[in-house]
Amino acid sequence: MKVFLAVISLMVLMQTDATGKRHKMRTHVRNVQGDDPLLEVEPIPPDTMIGPCSCQCCENAPEPLVAPKCANDIIVAVDSSACFRDHHSKMMRFLRRLVRKIGRTPNIQYGGDETRLGLMQFSSDILFPLHLSSFEDYTNPSTRKGLMNGIDEAISSLGFLGEGSFLNKALNATVSHFQNEPRPQALLDQISPTTPRPVVILMTNGKSHPSVTMDDIELSIAGLQAAGVTVIPISVTRECHGVQNEVWNEGLCPDTIILNKLAKVGRGDSSTFMEMKSHD
Numbered sequence: 001m002k003v004f005l006a007v008i009s010l011m012v013l014m015q016t017d018a019t020g021k022r023h024k025m026r027t028h029v030r031n032v033q034g035d036d037p038l039l040e041v042e043p044i045p046p047d048t049m050i051g052p053c054s055c056q057c058c059e060n061a062p063e064p065l066v067a068p069k070c071a072n073d074i075i076v077a078v079d080s081s082a083c084f085r086d087h088h089s090k091m092m093r094f095l096r097r098l099v100r101k102i103g104r105t106p107n108i109q110y111g112g113d114e115t116r117l118g119l120m121q122f123s124s125d126i127l128f129p130l131h132l133s134s135f136e137d138y139t140n141p142s143t144r145k146g147l148m149n150g151i152d153e154a155i156s157s158l159g160f161l162g163e164g165s166f167l168n169k170a171l172n173a174t175v176s177h178f179q180n181e182p183r184p185q186a187l188l189d190q191i192s193p194t195t196p197r198p199v200v201i202l203m204t205n206g207k208s209h210p211s212v213t214m215d216d217i218e219l220s221i222a223g224l225q226a227a228g229v230t231v232i233p234i235s236v237t238r239e240c241h242g243v244q245n246e247v248w249n250e251g252l253c254p255d256t257i258i259l260n261k262l263a264k265v266g267r268g269d270s271s272t273f274m275e276m277k278s279h280d
């Protein structure tokens with residue numbers, strides 16, 4: 001479980017362009033190991049320094065760089081439709097760990113100049129138990145501990161919804177939320193010249209109410225792409241390979257086609273969806 005959550009954090013951290021990617025991996029790993037992260041950060045050669053999470057520095061930079069922060073707007077979208085009735089508490093445990101893990105990862109932890117978090121729950125309704133602009137855009141409380149406690153409280157308030165899932169509407173709602181709750185100019189100035197990157201971490205099996213067609217999903221995917229959103233889909237259940245046992249339930253099996261389409265949004269053609277691990 002720990003390793004898996006770390007992978008998601010790293011994915012959030014490393015969603016830079018291809019040139020920034022290699023560098024981020026290196027600094028991140030060193031940051032974790034070294035006592036003083038600043039000692040370990042190397043200047044970025046000029047040809048690889050452009051990227052949302054890399055910083056720009058003068059040539060021949062002699063002085064140590066401040067580790068670049070990654071400004072992410074992350075919405076964790078949780079499918080709470082009827083088929084997940086028996087999975088709700090497991091999903092909430094996973095969510096809590098994921099959110100804590102993000103808060104502890106250097107350079108993506110919560111704050112007005114780093115990560116803002118939104119929580120969305122969906123089935124036939126769409127709820128935002130935590131808005132991206134909560135806590136005065138993550139500046140108050142300004143301590144990480146205070147923010148973590150506030151987020152924990154929001155997660156505790158999530159009940160089970162039931163009914164059918166409308167994934168197309170849910171995906172569209174994330175795009176609207178990013179657009180309706182941008183960071184205020186003062187916070188944008190702090191992270192300039194980078195701009196916050198919108199990321200959706202989606203916990204679902206990719207299935208929807210029968211009235212939702214593949215075309216509907218494709219339209220929503222086009223909307224996400226147009227808005228520059230990165231999607232990290234996490235399947236709540238494991239991929240099914242035929243009837244497995246007497247309690248096997250086709251409705252729970254992930255729709256791997258839809259999940260893999262979503263995995264490519266903002267992350268390139270080789271990306272695939274992940275599975276929520278049920279054991280630690």
Ligand SMILES: *[C@@H]1O[C@H](CO)[C@@H](O)[C@H](O)[C@H]1NC(C)=O
Nearest residue numbers: 168169172219220222223224
């Ligand atoms: C979702 O957004 C897309 C792109 O903006 C749009 O074409 C589609 O009609 C929307 N779907 C719903 C159900 O609102």
